Structures are given as structure tokens and as C-alpha cells.
Amino acid sequence: MRAALLIQRWYRQYVARLEMRRRCTWHIFQSIEYAGEQDQIKLYNFFGYLMDHFTPANRNLISHIFRENEICRDIEWERYFCYKNIEVPELYSGPHLSFPLTVSNVADLVEAFKNKQQLHTRYVLQLLLESWKLLRMLPNINQVSTCQTKEITICGDLHGHLEDLLLVFYKNGMPSVEKSYVFNGDFVDRGKDSIEILLILFAFMLLYPNNVHLNRGNHEDYIVNLRYGFTKEVLGKYRLHGKKILKLLQKIFSWLPLATVIDQKVLILHGGISDTTDLNIIAQADRHKYVSTLRPPKRRWVASGGNSTAGRHKVNGRMDNSLQRHCSLAYNSPLRSRYNFQSRSMQNFSSKVNLAVEEELKEQRRMAGLSQSYHDLRSSLSSDSDSDNYETYEDDSNEWKQVIIVDMLWSDPMPQDGCIPNEVRGGGCYWGPDVTEKVLRRHNLQLLIRSHECKQEGYEFCHNRKVLTIFSASNYYEVGSNRGAYIRLGPDLVPHFIQYQANRSTRELTLRQRYRGTFSLRALREQLFAHKSDLLYAFQDYDTDNTGWISLKHWATAVEAVLRLGLPWRVLRSQLVTTTQDGMLDYQGWLRELPITEPKTESLLETMYKQRSNLETIFRIIDSDHSGLISFEEFRQTWKLLSSHLKMEISDEAILDMAVSIDFNKDGSIDINEFMEAFRLVDRTMNLPSEPNHTKTDE
Amino acid sequence: MEEENKEAVISEIHRRIAEAFNVFDNESSKSVDVREVGTIIRSLGCFPSEAELHEMIAEVEEEEPTGYIRFEKFLPAMTKVLMERKFRPIPKDVLIQAFEVLDQEKKGYLEAEELKKYMTQEGEPFSQDEVEEMLSAALDNKENVIFYKDLVSKMTFEDL
Numbered sequence: 001m002r003a004a005l006l007i008q009r010w011y012r013q014y015v016a017r018l019e020m021r022r023r024c025t026w027h028i029f030q031s032i033e034y035a036g037e038q039d040q041i042k043l044y045n046f047f048g049y050l051m052d053h054f055t056p057a058n059r060n061l062i063s064h065i066f067r068e069n070e071i072c073r074d075i076e077w078e079r080y081f082c083y084k085n086i087e088v089p090e091l092y093s094g095p096h097l098s099f100p101l102t103v104s105n106v107a108d109l110v111e112a113f114k115n116k117q118q119l120h121t122r123y124v125l126q127l128l129l130e131s132w133k134l135l136r137m138l139p140n141i142n143q144v145s146t147c148q149t150k151e152i153t154i155c156g157d158l159h160g161h162l163e164d165l166l167l168v169f170y171k172n173g174m175p176s177v178e179k180s181y182v183f184n185g186d187f188v189d190r191g192k193d194s195i196e197i198l199l200i201l202f203a204f205m206l207l208y209p210n211n212v213h214l215n216r217g218n219h220e221d222y223i224v225n226l227r228y229g230f231t232k233e234v235l236g237k238y239r240l241h242g243k244k245i246l247k248l249l250q251k252i253f254s255w256l257p258l259a260t261v262i263d264q265k266v267l268i269l270h271g272g273i274s275d276t277t278d279l280n281i282i283a284q285a286d287r288h289k290y291v292s293t294l295r296p297p298k299r300r301w302v303a304s305g306g307n308s309t310a311g312r313h314k315v316n317g318r319m320d321n322s323l324q325r326h327c328s329l330a331y332n333s334p335l336r337s338r339y340n341f342q343s344r345s346m347q348n349f350s351s352k353v354n355l356a357v358e359e360e361l362k363e364q365r366r367m368a369g370l371s372q373s374y375h376d377l378r379s380s381l382s383s384d385s386d387s388d389n390y391e392t393y394e395d396d397s398n399e400w401k402q403v404i405i406v407d408m409l410w411s412d413p414m415p416q417d418g419c420i421p422n423e424v425r426g427g428g429c430y431w432g433p434d435v436t437e438k439v440l441r442r443h444n445l446q447l448l449i450r451s452h453e454c455k456q457e458g459y460e461f462c463h464n465r466k467v468l469t470i471f472s473a474s475n476y477y478e479v480g481s482n483r484g485a486y487i488r489l490g491p492d493l494v495p496h497f498i499q500y501q502a503n504r505s506t507r508e509l510t511l512r513q514r515y516r517g518t519f520s521l522r523a524l525r526e527q528l529f530a531h532k533s534d535l536l537y538a539f540q541d542y543d544t545d546n547t548g549w550i551s552l553k554h555w556a557t558a559v560e561a562v563l564r565l566g567l568p569w570r571v572l573r574s575q576l577v578t579t580t581q582d583g584m585l586d587y588q589g590w591l592r593e594l595p596i597t598e599p600k601t602e603s604l605l606e607t608m609y610k611q612r613s614n615l616e617t618i619f620r621i622i623d624s625d626h627s628g629l630i631s632f633e634e635f636r637q638t639w640k641l642l643s644s645h646l647k648m649e650i651s652d653e654a655i656l657d658m659a660v661s662i663d664f665n666k667d668g669s670i671d672i673n674e675f676m677e678a679f680r681l682v683d684r685t686m687n688l689p690s691e692p693n694h695t696k697t698d699e
Numbered sequence: 700m701e702e703e704n705k706e707a708v709i710s711e712i713h714r715r716i717a718e719a720f721n722v723f724d725n726e727s728s729k730s731v732d733v734r735e736v737g738t739i740i741r742s743l744g745c746f747p748s749e750a751e752l753h754e755m756i757a758e759v760e761e762e763e764p765t766g767y768i769r770f771e772k773f774l775p776a777m778t779k780v781l782m783e784r785k786f787r788p789i790p791k792d793v794l795i796q797a798f799e800v801l802d803q804e805k806k807g808y809l810e811a812e813e814l815k816k817y818m819t820q821e822g823e824p825f826s827q828d829e830v831e832e833m834l835s836a837a838l839d840n841k842e843n844v845i846f847y848k849d850l851v852s853k854m855t856f857e858d859l
Contacts, residue, residue, distance in 0.1 A: 003800035005822035009748050010789050011833055014854045016741030023722050415726050462726070553711045568718035571742065574856065 024572055026456065029477035031565040032523050034424045081248050083125035086241070097123040097203075099130055106203045110174070113196045114166060121241045124199065128248050131202040134209060135255040140287050141279060142213045142260040144180065146491040152180045152262060154487040156451035156459075156470035157217065160191025160233070163502040164474055164484050165200065171498060172486065175204045175212045182260050184451045184470065185217020185270030185409070189228035191473065195237060198249075216256035216287075217270040218409040218427070218452070222246065223292045227617045235626055243626040254288040258408055261445075266493055268449040272411035272467075273439050274429045275419040276404055290405055412453060413462050413469075433463040440466060447495075449487065458485025458499045474501040521575055527563055528576075529594045534562045539587040549584040552577070709778065716777045719743055720770055730767040733760070740777065745786035749823040755780070791851055798847035808844040 088096070095112040097105050097119075109119065119127075146152060153172055158165055175181045183201055188194035205212040218224065225231045225246075234249075235242040259269040259282070267279075410428025414420075417432040436448060448467045454476045460469045474484035485499045528535065538558035542550045550558075555577065556569040569576075577585060619630055719739050723731040731739065736759070737752050747755065759772040780786065801817050802809055811834055818825045818833065825833070836854075837845045 001800075001817075001821045003797035004817045005748060006789060006794065006797040007801075008818065008822050008825065009746050010794055011825075011829075011854070012737075012749075013741045013746045013788075014856075015829075015832075016738040017856055019738050020719070020722065020742035027722060415728060553714075556714075568722050570715045570718045571722060 020571060021575070024568060026477070026481065027567055028521075028524055028565075028572075029481065030454070031567055032527060033477075081125055081129055081244060083122045083129070086122040086125070088120050088122050092120055094118055094120055095123075097127060099126060101127075101130075101203060101207050103207065106200075106207050107174075109203055110166070110169070110200055113162060113193070113200065118237060119196075119199055121238055121245070124195075124238070124245055125241070125248065127199060127202055127206070128245065128252060130206055132248070132252050132255065134206060135252060135257075136288075138255075138257050140258050140283050140285060142182075142215075142257050143264070144182070144213060144260055144262050146263055146489070146493075150178075150490060152182060152489045154182045154184060154268060154449060154470060154489060156184050156472040156484075156486075157186035157454070157476075158183070158191070158197055159186055159219070159473045159476065160188055160194035160197060160230070161473040161475075161484075161502065162191070162193035162196050164472055164500070165197055167474075167484075167500050167502055168472065168486055171500065172488075175208055177208060177211060180211040180213075182213045182262075182268055183215065184260075184268055184449070185215045185256075186219045186451060187214075187217070188230040189219045189225060190476075192229075192233060194230045194233055195245075213260045214256055215260055215268060215270055216253065216258055216409065220253040220256055221292045222250040222253065223617075226620045231620060246626075250291060251288075254291045256287075258282060258287055258405065262489065263491075263493060265445055266447045266449060266489065267440075267443070267445050269408050270450060271407065271409045271428055271452045272413060272431060272450050273435065273448065274404070274407040274411055274431050275435050275438065277407065277439050278404070279443050282404060282408070285405065287405070410452075413450075413467050415462070433466070436463045436466050447493065449495075454482055455485075456482045458483040459487070459497050468495060524567075524572070524576070525594055527565070528559070531562050532591055532594065535559065536588070536591060538562050539591075543587070548586055548588060549581075550587055552580060552583055552585060555585050555587070709782070712778055712781050713774065715743060716774055716781070717770070720773060724770070729770040731770075731773075733764075733766055733768050736768050736773070739773075740780070740786075743777070743781065744788065745780060746788050747786040751786060791855060794851050795848055798851070802847070807848070808839075808842075808846045810844055811838060814845055 094117045095105070095108040097109070112119070144152065153168075155165075155168060173179050181204070187197050187201060191197075201212070201214060205214060219228065219230070222231070231246060234246055238245055259267060259279075261267050261279075407428045410422060410425055412422060412425070412428070412430055413436070414430040414432055417434040419429050419431045419435050422428045422430050440446065440448065446466075449470060450467065451470055451472075453469055453471065454473070455469055455471050458471055458474070461467065462469070468487070470485060470487055471482070472484045472486055474482060476482055476484075480501075483499045483501045485497050488496045488498065490496075535558065538561060539550055539555070540546075542554040542558060552570075552573060556573060559569050560567070577590060579586070579589070619635075620626075719742050720731060723735045723739060733756060736756055737747075740747060740752065740755065755776065756768070759768050759776050761767075761769070761772075798809070799805065801813065814837070815830055815834065818830050819827075834845075837847075837850050839846055839849075
């Protein structure tokens with residue numbers, strides 16, 4: 001019957017449109033996530049810049065940022081983290097732990113967290129200390145055998161999603177002598193219960209050291225934590241002792257093993273491999289030296305243009321080739337060449353180092369007798385001060401090991417053969433099926449299990465089923481974005497998958513709500529706003545007659561050229577541009593409509609906004625006592641350095657003006673949270689979930 | 700001038716098709732799962748029937764069907780569809796008329812069971828999942844019926 005047919009045709013079209021939006025949402029989140037990680041690396045380039053350009057004037061600030069650890073030896077560390085003086089008050093209603101841990105201790109702990117209780121600082125420190133002691137005895141690579149424990153369960157990224165961990169325990173049973181687990185890194189950041197996940201994992205590890213294995217992820221890194229929420233979470237939940245806990249975790253993370261091998265046949269690690277991966281070398285490395293797997297580039301590397309790594313074929317510097325995978329999302333537009341405004345990006349400062357400045361600096365350093373301490377500054381970043389050998393520029397083998405370790409934690413697989421730097425993430429590499437073949441054969445392995453990338457179904461094979469990605473945080477980007485999964489591996493070493501999805505709300509989402517994609521669009525609008533000036537330049541380039549209008553085709557091309565997110569803009573267009581006339585867009589009007597508050601000093605605020613994540617990270621590093629306050633002078637210096645690094649002219653008055661307009665007049669100190677608050681978007685049309693209420697912490 | 704314009708139009712169409720295609724091309728292999736082709740075609744603004752869709756898929760499939768459709772074959776076929784404006788959208792009033800045909804008593808709404816019956820028994824029938832999903836979106840919670848005029852407004856994308 002014709003009427004029915006018509007309705008069916010129409011409805012199926014509607015569903016297809018929604019499905020397309022849903023898939024785009026995925027790409028949006030992923031692009032922005034990786035662009036954020038790129039930013040993190042750029043931040044490190046900035047630190048490198050700082051180190052190269054400090055003068056006596058800003059020396060204090062910089063050495064403040066890269067402070068040497070005051071605490072030197074292990075004994076002193078133990079004393080510093082002593083929990084014995086911390087009393088647990090009678091009123092405390094959370095779980096009590098005794099050491100060595102018992103099964104009921106750990107069961108109580110899990111139950112308590114399920115009920116949103118918090119573990120008392122004393123027990124946290126105790127638990128962490130015991131964990132540290134254990135981790136220090138573990139090798140870099142855990143060797144596990146299925147003959148001891150019949151079946152092994154492998155979990156991927158959890159990222160603070162406690163409900164997912166609890167779901168896994170519910171479906172699969174908790175770790176025990178009968179039930180072995182491997183947790184493949186990225187336990188923290190992004191989700192709101194990172195510390196609880198850590199405590200549970202460590203508790204089980206202490207209870208069943210032969211059955212629970214933890215691999216380090218790229219987020220088990222205090223510098224990454226500053227940006228992605230773990231630091232904030234701990235400081236919020238443990239106001240008195242948070243910084244101590246964080247400092248202890250800093251060391252603990254560096255002691256996490258790097259990989260696990262099952263039956264000498266299955267290799268499990270967080271990121272992946274590269275053409276230089278050699279398990280024998282890895283086994284011998286001093287893994288705890290790499291407190292953060294991200295470091296400012298060494299002088300040598302800086303000269304060769306950024307984060308390329310010593311000894312590897314450097315990709316030509318042109319982004320096109322290495323962004324292959326990233327850009328495959330977008331049609332390869334011929335407009336790959338850079339606009340002038342791109343020079344404002346943080347990428348190529350290294351090539352512009354002014355010779356005169358160099359000379360000046362050398363002179364200054366020599367006069368101030370600084371050459372020794374400059375050296376010390378660098379080495380204190382990478383090694384614990386309790387080790388005897390400082391890293392030197394010439395210490396090739398250490399650098400080499402670091403490259404290998406960074407690759408293990410940051411790399412991603414790609415469909416094409418070869419091995420190229422991972423410019424999207426800014427760390428590690430992209431490796432191809434040929435590299436998989438090579439490395440697996442080199443070590444007589446049959447399967448590589450890794451995590452690091454969110455997959456819609458929670459897991460995904462690639463490279464002829466030789467590489468398996470497992471991701472255990474469901475609803476990672478937003479509710480409904482993806483399922484989580486875990487693997488069960490028996491003696492036959494054939495992986496079995498179990499998928500799940502934690503429900504954030506019990507209500508069934510209707511069709512439209514599920515596919516609304518509001519959060520991703522908001523994130524995208526934020527990105528657009530952050531690049532407003534650049535977008536205007538790009539649009540004006542197309543508007544040669546200065547009419548104020550451009551075609552939608554030009555809109556799409558310009559937006560991609562500026563944002564470089566590799567997104568399908570023509571597909572997204574209808575959601576981002578709602579008012580057009582005959583296929584033309586009033587671009588200034590559109591830019592004005594991007595929903596943000598009216599800034600006073602537009603370009604300055606816009607730049608700050610774009611840099612806000614970097615700024616926040618820098619602030620938190622400066623605010624080493626985690627008081628939430630930095631001095632106005634520190635702020636000014638930081639901003640000056642950052643803006644000169646970005647090649648922007650900022651006058652002192654401009655900074656002062658802005659400070660006034662954001663109301664910083666609190667005895668010359670700036671409350672970081674207030675400052676960041678100024679950049680928080682308030683979109684009144686959406687009901688945002690409120691911040692989770694932390695019950696008054698028992699400290 | 701005519702030729703230039705035509706070329707510009709075609710190249711823009713090519714870009715639109717490529718973007719939509721790439722959203723589903725996960726491995727950057729320049730091919731997509733055949734089951735996603737319908738979504739791609741529809742997202743480009745076309746309203747094919749299932750039969751028309753299958754016809755088109757048959758056109759772009761490999762000689763020996765692999766379950767994947769390659770961009771190479773998809774692009775020219777899809778370009779033709781867009782240039783010729785095949786599978787045009789259904790105007791709102793025509794759609795409402797279609798509902799009115801089903802609503803024999805001219806009540807202005809349809810009962811859930813009524814709609815379900817038509818959708819699963821007539822035309823190119825919906826699967827159970829499809830009809831459940833449609834009902835969950837279409838049903839007015841308070842009155843438990845489908846006000847189809849509102850539904851048509853709600854489920855129309857005004858952009859292409």
C-alpha cells in the first residue's frame with residue numbers, strides 16, 4: 001500500500017540521518033581528544049622553550065616549575081609519607097583496613113566505594129606505601145602462566161569509571177587465587193572515581209600478588225594527571241593530605257610494570273609497539289627513572305624540529321604524510337598548505353631560536369655560574385634524585401630506552417605498513433602490520449593485546465587479528481557512545497569477549513535523546529570559538545569582494561583548514577550553521593553567534609581561552625603547594641612567557657586590564673579555580689549534570 | 700563559464716560524498732560495510748525505498764560480493780544519483796496525507812496498534828526492532844496515541 005510505503009521510506013531516512021550524526025559524534029570526540037593530547041605535547045615543547053630561554057629575570061619562575069625533589073633517599077620518602085601520626089576519628093564511618101590485608105578488608109573496601117564512601121587518608125597512605133613496596137620488587141615485564149591459574153581476565157582502560165569496574169567484577173567475579181586479572185593501564189583521569197579504582201586495584205594486588213597484574217598506561221603519569229582531572233579529583237577529595245598522596249602516587253606510577261606476557265605467547269601492554277621494540281632491552285631498563293614519559297625535548301631533538309626521535313627516519317616535517325590516518329576522515333582537500341596565521345601555532349618555535357639571544361644567554365649563564373645547575377635542572381626531571389647517574393645529553397642508551405618506553409605507552413596501530421611518528425597524539429608512533437609481524441616473530445609471540453584507544457564495541461582486532469584492542473570504560477565520550485569489554489583467556493589462548501554498558505540513568509533514552517549529540521556539538525563549538533580570529537581571516541580570504549558572505553562550500557574548506565580536526569564538516573554543517581541564504585552564509589554573524597560571553601579584550605581572551613588547558617596545567621605546576629593560589633607576579637611572568645612563545649605581543653597593561661576584568665584583587669594572589677571559571681562555558685539551553693557531591697571528607 | 704560551474708558543482712558533490720563515506724570507513728581502507736551504504740545514501744538527503752536501495756547496492760557491489768563496497772565504485776554511482784536528483788525527499792504535506800490515508804476515521808491521530816499493524820504488514824515491512832523504536836519515539840506518553848502531524852514536524856530535517 002502506497003501510504004505505508006511512503007511512511008516507511010521517510011522513517012528509514014530519518015533513522016539513517018540520526019545514525020550518521022551518532023557516528024559523527026564519535027569522530028568529533030575522538031578528534032578533539034587527540035587534539036588535546038597534542039596540546040599536551042605542545043606544552044612540553046613550551047617547557048623546552050623555557051629551559052632554553054631562561055634569563056636571571058625569570059629564572060625563579062622556571063626553576064620553580066622544575067623544582068628538584070627535596071627528598072632524596074627512600075628512607076626519607078618513607079618518613080615523609082608516614083601515616084602513623086594521622087588518627088582516624090571515631091566519627092569516621094568508612095572502611096577500616098588492617099595490614100597485611102585480608103579478604104574481608106578488600107571486600108569491605110569495594111562495598112564502601114559502591115556506597116560512595118571515601119577511604120580515610122591514613123589507610124590510603126598505608127595502602128599506597130605497601131603497594132609501592134610490592135611494585136618495587138616486580139620486574140618490568142610480568143610473566144604469567146595459564147597452568148597456574150586456568151583462566152585470565154584482561155581489562156583495558158578504566159579512566160576513573162568505577163561503575164564499569166564494579167560491573168566487570170559483578171559479571172566476572174572479583175580477583176582471587178582462582179581468578180587472575182591483568183589491568184592494562186589508564187586507571188585514572190577523566191572519570192570521577194580514579195582514586196577509588198586505584199585503591200581497589202592496589203588492594204587486590206596486595207592480596208593476590210601472583211594473580212593481579214597491573215601495566216602502566218600513559219595516564220599513570222603525574223603531568224598528564226594535571227591536565228586530565230586526576231590531580232583535581234584527589235585534591236578535591238582529600239583537601240588536607242591530597243598533595244602528599246599525589247606525590248606518593250608519582251613514585252608509584254613510575255614503578256608500575258610496563259607489560260605482561262602470558263605463556264610467553266601473548267604480549268599485553270597499554271599503547272603498543274614500534275619497529276624498535278625489544279623486550280630484552282625493556283626488561284633491563286630502570287623503569288622507575290621515567291617518572292613522566294613525557295619530557296621536554298632535548299636540545300638535539302629540538303633542533304631537528306619537534307618531537308621526532310633520535311635514530312628513527314624522520315618524517316619530512318610535512319604533516320601530510322604522518323597525519324595520514326587522522327586526515328583520512330576528511331576528503332584530502334588540496335588546501336593542505338598553511339595559512340599565515342598558522343605560524344601562531346606552537347609547533348615551530350625551535351627553528352626560530354634567535355642566535356643573539358643564545359649568545360646573551362650563554363653569557364648570562366656563565367656569569368651567574370649557572371651552567372652546572374642548568375644541567376641539574378634537566379636531569380632532575382627524569383630521574384629520582386636517589387640515583388647516581390644523571391642523564392646527560394650524551395647518554396644515548398638511556399634516551400633510547402625512553403623512546404622505547406614512550407612507544408609502549410603511546411603508540412597506535414595503523415592499517416598501512418611502516419612506522420611513523422604519532423603526530424596526532426604527539427607521542428609514540430603509528431605502527432603497521434609489518435612491524436607487528438616483525439616484533440611478534442622476534443619474540444616468538446602470537447598475539448598483542450593493547451588498549452589506549454576507545455572502541456565502540458569495547459574491543460577490536462586489526463593486523464590480521466594479531467593485534468587486539470581492549471577498552472573497558474563504557475560511555476567514555478558520553479552516555480551511549482560505546483560499550484566496554486573485557487577478555488577471558490584460557491590455556492588455548494583464544495580470546496573470549498564480554499561486553500557491557502553501564503547505565504548512567506535508569507530511564508530509557510528515547511531515539512532522539514540518544515542521538516542528540518549535544519555534548520559533542522558543544523565541544524565542537526568551543527573549538528570553533530577558540531579559533532574565531534583565525535576563522536575570520538580564512539573566511540575573509542574567500543570573500544574577495546568583501547560582501548560579508550561566503551558559500552557553504554568555502555565555509556567547510558576554511559573550517560577544516562583552521563581547525564585541522566579531520567572532521568566531515570559538510571555532514572556536520574546542518575547542525576552548526578542554521579541560518580543560510582541561497583547556500584551563502586553571513587560569516588561574521590555566524591561567528592558572533594557562537595555561544596560565548598562577550599569578551600572585553602577579544603583577541604587576548606580568545607587566545608587565553610584556546611590555551612586554557614595549558615594554562616591550567618601550568619598554573620597547577622606552579623602552585624606546587626596545591627593551595628589553589630598563585631601570585632599575580634607568577635601569573636604575569638607565565639603569561640608573558642607563554643605569549644612570547646606564541647609570538648604574540650602582550651603589553652603589561654593588557655594583562656593588568658584583563659586581571660581587573662576577571663577580578664583578581666586578592667592580595668596579589670590569583671585563585672586558580674576562579675580564573676578557570678571565567679572560561680567555563682555556561683550554555684543555559686542545556687541542563688548539565690551537576691558536579692558530584694563529595695561528602696565531607698574524613699581526614 | 701557553464702563548464703567551470705558544472706565542474707565546481709561536481710567537485711563539491713564529490714567532497715560531500717567522500718565525507719559521508721569516510722565517516723563509516725573505519726580502517727581508512729576506502730571501503731565500507733555494505734550494510735552501512737543505505738545510511739550513507741540517506742544521510743546525503745536521498746529517500747530511496749528498500750527496493751531502490753538494493754538495486755543501487757547491486758550496481759556498486761563487486762562481481763563477487765565481498766560484503767564491502769569500495770569508494771571507487773560508489774562515487775560515480777552516488778554522484779549520478781545526486782546530479783539527477785533521484786530519490787527525492789517526500790514533501791511534508793504528502794507525508795501527512797499518507798498518514799491520513801491510514802487514519803480512516805480522520806481522528807487526527809493513530810492508535811499504537813494501528814500503526815504497528817500497517818508498518819509491519821504493508822509496504823516494505825518494518826522489523827520488530829524498527830517498529831518498537833518508532834513507537835517509542837512517536838507515542839505521546841499521556842494519551843498513548845500518535846499525533847502524526849506533530850510527528851512529521853519533529854522528524855523532519857530542514858536542512859538539505
